[in-house]
Amino acid sequence: MANKLKKIPNHIAIIMDGNGRWATKRGLPRNLGHKAGVKAVEKTIDACLKFGIKYCTFFAFSTENWKRSKEEVDGIFALLRDYISKNDNIFLKKKVRLSSIGLLDPFPDDLKSALENMKRKTQDFDNLTITFALNYGGRDDIVRAVNSLIKAGETEVTEEKLSASLDTKMLPDPDFIIRTSGEKRVSNFLLYQMAYSEFYFPKLYWPDFDEKQLLKALKVFQKRKRRYGGLN
Numbered sequence: 459m460a461n462k463l464k465k466i467p468n469h470i471a472i473i474m475d476g477n478g479r480w481a482t483k484r485g486l487p488r489n490l491g492h493k494a495g496v497k498a499v500e501k502t503i504d505a506c507l508k509f510g511i512k513y514c515t516f517f518a519f520s521t522e523n524w525k526r527s528k529e530e531v532d533g534i535f536a537l538l539r540d541y542i543s544k545n546d547n548i549f550l551k552k553k554v555r556l557s558s559i560g561l562l563d564p565f566p567d568d569l570k571s572a573l574e575n576m577k578r579k580t581q582d583f584d585n586l587t588i589t590f591a592l593n594y595g596g597r598d599d600i601v602r603a604v605n606s607l608i609k610a611g612e613t614e615v616t617e618e619k620l621s622a623s624l625d626t627k628m629l630p631d632p633d634f635i636i637r638t639s640g641e642k643r644v645s646n647f648l649l650y651q652m653a654y655s656e657f658y659f660p661k662l663y664w665p666d667f668d669e670k671q672l673l674k675a676l677k678v679f680q681k682r683k684r685r686y687g688g689l690n
Contacts, residue, residue, distance in 0.1 A: 465680050467633035469513035471655070472502070473647055476639030476663030478530075483663075489533035494665035496541055503548060505669035506586055509676060513587045513629055515559070517647050521595035524564075535569055538590075543572040553583040559625035560594030561602070589629060596649030599625050626651055634679050638664040656682045 474495055481491030499516060506514045519534060542556070549556055556576045573592075603623035607615055621627065631651045635644070640661035644652065658675050660667075 463509065463676055463680060466510050467679055469630045469632045470511055470634045470636060471515040471632035471648055473517045473637035473645060474664040475637055475641055477665060479639065480663035480665045488530055491665060492534055492537055496537055498665050498667045500548065501668040502672060503554065503588060505672045507552060511586065515589040515591060515632065518590045519592045520646060521593055521598050522646065535566055539569045539572050542576050549576055549580050553585045555580045555583040555587040557587060557589045558592050559589055560592040562592060564593060595646045597646055600650055624650060634658065636675055638662060638667055654684065654686050656684065
C-alpha cells in the first residue's frame with residue numbers, strides 16, 4: 459500500500475492523547491493506559507518504517523504534565539526508562555535514530571543516562587529518526603531560544619537565527635500533526651514549527667493507534683493541498 463500513496467509526509471508529529479481515558483473506560487489504573495500507549499508507539503514506529511516516513515516526533519511529556527500526581531509521573535518515567543534501555547530490537551536492529559527535545563534537567567539521572575546512551579548508539583542511523591518531546595513546551599522552547607541568542611550577544615532576531623536556536627534545529631518542520639482522542643488543540647506543542655503543518659484529529663484513544671490507523675491518516679493527508687500561503 460505504501461507505494462500507492464503519492465504524498466508521504468517527511469515528518470509527522472503525534473500528540474498521544476487519551477491513555478488515561480482509555481484505561482478509565484476499562485476500569486484500569488491510568489498508568490496501565492500509558493503502558494498500552496507504549497505498545498502503540500512501537501506499532502507506529504514499525505508503520506513509519508514501512509511507509510517510508512523519515513521523521514516521527516512523539517509528545518511524550520509536556521512542561522504541563524508535572525501537574526499530574528507523583529504516582530502517575532513516576533510511572534511514566536519508569537515506562538520511558540524501560541522502553542529506551544530495553545529496546546535494542548527497535549533502535550539498533552532496525553537502525554532507528556533516537557533523539558529528544560525539551561529540557562531534561564529535572565528528569566531522574568538513570569532516565570537521562572538511558573536516553574543519552576541510546577542517542578549515542580543510534581546517532582549515525584538514518585532509516586527513521588524518532589524524537590521524544592520530554593519536558594517540552596512550545597513556548598518554553600521559543601523563550602529558551604531567544605534567551606540563548608541574547609546571551610550570545612545578538613541584537614536582532616531573525617527567523618533563521620531563531621530556528622537555529624530551537625530544540626528542533628536538527629529536524630525539518632512537521633508536515634503532519636496527529637492528535638488522538640478527538641481533542642482539537644495543540645497543547646503547547648511545536649508552536650513555531652507547525653506554521654504550515656496539516657492537522658488530523660482521530661477520535662480513538664492513543665493505545666488504539668496502529669498501522670491501520672496511520673494508513674487511514676496518510677490517506678487523509680493525500681487529499682490536502684499545501685499552498686504555503688500561495689496558489690497551486
